[in-house]
Structures are given as C-alpha cells and as structure tokens.
Amino acid sequence: MGIHLLGRTSFGDPKNAGNLMTIEEAQQLLNDWVPNERLRLHMKQVAAVMKAWAIEKEGADDTTALKWELAGLLHDADWEKYPGDHCRIIIEELEKRNIDPEVIHCIASHGPGYFGVEPLTSMDKMIYAIDELSGFIHAAALIRPGQYDGMEIKSILKKLKTPSFAAQVNRDDISDAVSRIDTTLEELIGFIIQHQKNVE
Numbered sequence: 001m002g003i004h005l006l007g008r009t010s011f012g013d014p015k016n017a018g019n020l021m022t023i024e025e026a027q028q029l030l031n032d033w034v035p036n037e038r039l040r041l042h043m044k045q046v047a048a049v050m051k052a053w054a055i056e057k058e059g060a061d062d063t064t065a066l067k068w069e070l071a072g073l074l075h076d077a078d079w080e081k082y083p084g085d086h087c088r089i090i091i092e093e094l095e096k097r098n099i100d101p102e103v104i105h106c107i108a109s110h111g112p113g114y115f116g117v118e119p120l121t122s123m124d125k126m127i128y129a130i131d132e133l134s135g136f137i138h139a140a141a142l143i144r145p146g147q148y149d150g151m152e153i154k155s156i157l158k159k160l161k162t163p164s165f166a167a168q169v170n171r172d173d174i175s176d177a178v179s180r181i182d183t184t185l186e187e188l189i190g191f192i193i194q195h196q197k198n199v200e
C-alpha cells in the first residue's frame, strides 16, 4: 500500500450523523467498483469481524453494528480502480452520499501511516487492527489443505515472525495497531479466525 496522505482530518458533515446505507447498497457499490473477487472477499471478511466485534465486545445496538460493518465493507472499495488515490475516492463518494461522519472517519483512519489520519474511536482503532491481520490470516488459510479447519493461533503467530510469508503485510503496522487496543494479538487472531472463516 503506497502513501496517500489525505491532507485533512475532518470528514463528512456532523448533520449526517445516523445517515447510513443498507448492506445491499454497500454490496452494490462493491459490485460496481471492485471486479476482483478476492478483494471483495477481503472487505466482506473485515466487515464480518468488525460487526461481530461491535456486538460481542462493545455491546453495540443494530445501528452501531451497521456502522462498523459498513466501514469494514467499504474501506478498500476504491483500491482496485483508483490505486493512486486509494482512500480519497471512497471518502469523497461517501461524503457525496451524506453518510455518517463516523463511518467516513473510520475508513480514513484504517492506515494512519499511509493516509495520515489517526484512529480516534474504538471503531477506528479496530479497523486498523483487524484489516492487515485479517488479510494475513486469509493468506495463511489459502495455503492450508483444510483452509480454516483446525487453524491454530500459534501457527499464525509463527508466520508473522517469518518475514518471507505474505511479505507485503507490514508487521510493524500490526504491532502498532494492536498496541493501541486493549486486546492481545493472540486474542485478536482467535477472534478473526472465528468470525471470518465462513464468510463467502
């Protein structure tokens, strides 16, 4: 992922608080913007983990859980078509659609080292922590005969210490993200495995 500083830290309009889209509308946007099935699956996996985290760990109500899910589902929506402007294009699209600023800020802060936006809310911090790790765990599943069946947390920890495995995944980002939350790397890996294994 290249550096694409957004050059601002405020997103959306506060008067749009509570304005969301349906999951079907978000899926439609993905179908229009993201031909790559693997990238769509990545976003669906991050969405499933985000939603589960909101409900199980934060006691979120339906509306809040939908915010977390939408942020996960849309965070890389512009990556395939606009690699040079990744993050900026989807943010501008969501601003145009008058979407809740919390969802937009969450997407803007999913890579502080790349977009220059610090994660502030727990939703922001969790997308940063889940995103890279989710992709890493899926890469590990793809090389296993049973994919997610019997996948162990310790084998993921070992692969994280093997620089040649999924070399494009930045281990420093993962450590930085996990250092900002109240959950251990082990616990987060277990949670991600459990909640993304059945996503299609």
Ligand SMILES: [Fe+2]
Pocket: 042, 046, 075, 076, 131, 132
């Ligand atoms: Fe991502």
